[in-house]
Amino acid sequence: MGDVMTHDTIHFVENLQKILTSPLCLQENSGYLDLSCCKDIKEEELYKQAGNLPQYDPITEALALILETMEKGPFELTRLGINELLKSYLIQVQPDNEEPCTKCYFECIYQTYLFSLLDIYPYTDLFWEYISTCFDTISKYLIMHKLNKGCQVFLDKISIMGKLSAQKGLHTSSIQHFLHNMESWAREEGFDELADNAKNNRFNLEAF
Numbered sequence: 715m716g717d718v719m720t721h722d723t724i725h726f727v728e729n730l731q732k733i734l735t736s737p738l739c740l741q742e743n744s745g746y747l748d749l750s751c752c753k754d755i756k757e758e759e760l761y762k763q764a765g766n767l768p769q770y771d772p773i774t775e776a777l778a779l780i781l782e783t784m785e786k787g788p789f790e791l792t793r794l795g796i797n798e799l800l801k802s803y804l805i806q807v808q809p810d811n812e813e814p815c816t817k818c819y820f821e822c823i824y825q826t827y828l829f830s831l832l833d834i835y836p837y838t839d840l841f842w843e844y845i846s847t848c849f850d851t852i853s854k855y856l857i858m859h860k861l862n863k864g865c866q867v868f869l870d871k872i873s874i875m876g877k878l879s880a881q882k883g884l885h886t887s888s889i890q891h892f893l894h895n896m897e898s899w900a901r902e903e904g905f906d907e908l909a910d911n912a913k914n915n916r917f918n919l920e921a922f
Contacts, residue, residue: 727794730779734802736772740814776802777822784829789837793844796826800848804855812856812864820871827875831882842879846888853896862905869896869908873915880920890916 747763749755780795803819823845830841849872856865876889893916900909 723790723794726779726783726791727798730776730795730798733772733776733779734798736770738773738806738811738815738818739769739771740811740818773799773818773822777825780826781829784826784835784837784841787837789840792826792837792841796823796845796848799823800852804852807856807861807864809861812861813867816864816867820868824871824875831878839884842884843888846879846892849889849892850895853892854899857896857899857903857905857908860903862900862908865896865900865905866908866911869911869915873919876915876919886919889919893919 745763745766746768747755747760747766776795776799780792780799783791783795799819799822803815806819807815827841827845829835830838835841852868853865856862856868872889872892876886876893879889880886893912897909897912897916900906900912
């Protein structure tokens with residue numbers, strides 16, 4: 715906590731980069747009991763697994779640091795944190811993990827986005843302006859690297875954010891531009907279903 719409050723940007727970024735080089739936690743840990751993942755649990759299983767711990771998750775630790783900057787400021791630390799998280803995603807996403815990896819990272823991005831919509835957060839416009847400008851870069855990278863399935867997960871999450879932003883009165887020009895570009899790039903690479911989904915989301919962005 716003290717590290718964030720020093721407003722030392724170099725130390726903050728170094729700390730995040732160190733955290734984000736740890737192995738990702740993308741596989742279900744069968745030793746840790748998550749009640750949301752089971753419909754029926756026997757009493758003996760409950761006691762047997764009571765002391766088991768979840769795997770270390772570097773993405774969650776990085777998310778906690780970014781959310782702390784959003785609570786305490788300044789915005790520059792939040793911007794750097796989001797940037798490091800997104801760069802880490804592009805490094806980590808591969809053909810053999812594109813769906814779970816994209817879901818993991820963008821669930822965290824979505825949590826920061828939801829925090830940015832709170833009335834207590836003073837930098838909503840700055841946050842949305844920054845993060846929405848990153849979407850073009852990410853979608854182009856995914857498409858050019860043939861990560862079609864990961865790009866679809868990314869599109870689904872960003873489209874939710876775009877519709878919610880429109881409802882909140884935030885600008886949608888960057889999202890419209892991003893969706894148009896994604897459609898064009900996907901079409902050029904032969905990902906017609908992805909292109910059609912991007913087109914449909916663009917047309918429905920402000921339909922409430």
